Amino acid sequence: MRSRLLGVVLALIVLVLVGLGVPLGRGVAAGEQQEMFLDRLTDTSRFASLAQGPLIDDRPHLMLPELQRYDEIYGIGVAVVGRDAPTVPLVASRTNLALGDPAVQELIGKALAGRLPVAPPLFTPWSDTQVVLAEPVLVDGEVRGAVITFSPTSKTRFEILAWWGLLLAASLLVLALAVLLALPVVRWTLRPVQALDDATGKLLAAVVAGRPVPPVGAESGPPELRQLSRSFDQMAANVSDVLAAQRAFIADASHQLRNPLTALKLRLSNLEGHVDAEAEVHQVEALSETDRLNRILDELLAMARTESSSVDPVPVDVDKSVAARLSAWQAAAAAKEVHLVLDGQRVGMALAPPRGIETVLDALLDNALKFTPEGTLVIVDVRRDGDVVRLSVADHGPGLQPDELDRATDRFWRSPAHQNVPGSGLGLSIVRLVVERVDGSVRLESPEDGGLKVVIELPAV
Template identity: 60%
Template sequence: MRSRLLTTVLSLLVLVLAGLGVPLAATVAGAEQQRLFLDRLTDVTRFASLAQRPIIDDQPSVIERELRRYDEVYRIAVAITDRDGVVVARSRPGLELTDRKVIDRVGLALAGRHSEPGDLMLPWHDEPLVLAAPVLADGEVRGAALIISPTASARGRVVVWWGALLLGSLLALGAGILFALPVVRWILKPVQRLDEATGKMVTALIMGRPVEPVGGNGGPPELRRLTHSFEQMAAAVGDVLAAQRAFVADASHQLRNPLTALRLRLGNLEGHVDAEAEVHHEAAIEETDRLNRLLDELLVMARAEASSLDPVPIDVDDIITERLQAWSAVADSRHVELVQTGETDLVAMLTPRGLEGILDALLDNALKFTHDGTVVEVAARRIDNRVEVSVRDEGPGLRPKELERATDRFWRSPSHQNVPGSGLGLAIVTRIVARVDGNVRLELPKGGGLKVVVTMPLAPPERSIR
């Protein structure tokens, strides 16, 4: 944004300089042309006066000595013509009226008219200045005096003036840049602080930390007010999220005691319920068990969102081995084989106990949905500076259009409603990896089933586990 704003300011400055410089350059060129024109007009008028008597006396050669002396000193060709346009006296041999411009100027003089300045003289126009004046005797045109003057010296002065104008414009442009840089920096400094604060706010909200104030009082008043409004908004969002997390955690914790008491009372009624009500009794017990699982997952979700612990290096291979051993009893009961593949000696950055929570949620889902006698594969590999941990089952999987919604809270596929669960497992995994800028990706591998890929940052060498 700084470059775009600076470009806009400099473009306006260039337009202003061009709007002032171009007319001034044209004025300088016109002034030099006018000065040269008046100077040469004086000379040609003088020669027209000197030629009156020689032409009347029919002795035009008398004036040639004056013409040659003038030509030798100023290198300007001069000629005198009669009323028919024939050259009768000249400053240099071979001077004839052959050029169309010269002939036209002589024609105007023989008609009793003086020459005009003509088009604007520019440095790249090397045409000579041609002026003619009528030779009058007793009010009658008897001939014409002609001057063919080079314009190199006048054009040189125009170039010098234009160079000075260009230099002045460049100096003004440089001064404008030196002035614009601090102004643009002053204007954009609050915007830069807001941009940095936005990134910090997102990180703080994800990590469950207080949002840092933007700080700084510089910049235009409008941006200072925007900064103040942003700080108020960030504080309000932080308070709302903190209240939401606290409510979820408190409500989940407080509901556990009455649910536990209810479960005990329902258990104590076992054997004391009529046969007709036994079905409802078992359904009530199942519902209390489901509510207990739901509360447990809500507490895990609340801890995952409210944790303020910084990421630490974790040994991916050891934790995968540990969690597979912990879930082996559940897998054996369903004749499911747990397989660990991929690379070893990988160290990732994650919050403490974060990978354990991720694997517990993914293995729980995999063992619930995979078919009996199949394989659940847990793989780890390194891709660039990231670590990928995947869990694949051989269950019914999901429909392609359901993959995007699978990580939403409490969402469950319509085809899996008969399987126990709350729909919070993948949401918990997503929240855990989001704290380290990781991501969760769901895939439908060939052969069926579902593959959940979790990506985490690789630990830098200096943070590796020793």
């Protein structure tokens, strides 16, 4: 943004310099040419006065020494023509003067008609031209001939070019000074914007981690942007407060609901043997529902702790954590006649929240054992690929449809095919929250041999 704003400022400055420099350059060129025209007009008029006597006496050759001397000193050719033969000079300072040129003949014709010379058109430094002036020779008001001067313009063109170079150098100097002045102004203007950009990048991480959102604190810059910074600080504080209140509500509600559910389960258990045979099935289903509600509350508490945790990620021994959780889940797997298999390699340390890998494995193994059939394998694969530790859990259950893989980590989402399987749809959401705390990734795949494979990638240490 700084480059774009500086570009706009410089573009405006360039437009101003061009708007001022071009007319000024044209004015300088016109002034130099006018000075040259007046000087040549004076000399042409002088020669027209000198030619009166020789033309009256019909001895124009008397002017030749004067014309040649003038040509030698100033390099300006001079010719005198008569009224009856305008293309043939009566006398000339040199023989190669282009009197037969149509443009020159037009000027001679005007002079013989008694018209005085006018300023030539504006020429540029790179146009190789000469200034031709034709002045009538008047004797008692009668035109007897004309004096024509052929003036080179190299000196005038060089002076114009020098002035233009000076103007260009001055414009570049002004442009450089404008850049030096514009840089601190642009930097001062955009300082609140940069602070806002940095604060926006930190906002999500702070809110997710449950930490206070650092204020923008823009104390310089335009007043409007400082006011925007203050409004952003207020908005960020409100967002942080709302999310903190939401997490607190989830945690408090989950905790407060646990006691009534425990009491309800106890009362339902005490009814065992005291209900009719027809009502016994409803009593068993009610106990099953209380267990399900307890699991949902446990997952809600885990999610609330994950979202509100302000503890920074730490290096974790992945191999040790995986071995410990597989050992803990062996009994549950054996009860379902499912074999837990560890594959891969030793990977060492990875960056994760405290007890984050344990939380991830508990959720993934719980899902795998819930859906995989008896007598099959649940494969836990751990590998390291450069700076990434890749942990995956694959089962042989019914799996998911291709269009369901991206939705499986949404909160409370469950596949329509699994509605009769106990669960709340929060397990993979908790996994995603834990992994995203360290900028990791969660990917769900459908293996060729069936089932579901969940791949977790964590930064290696």
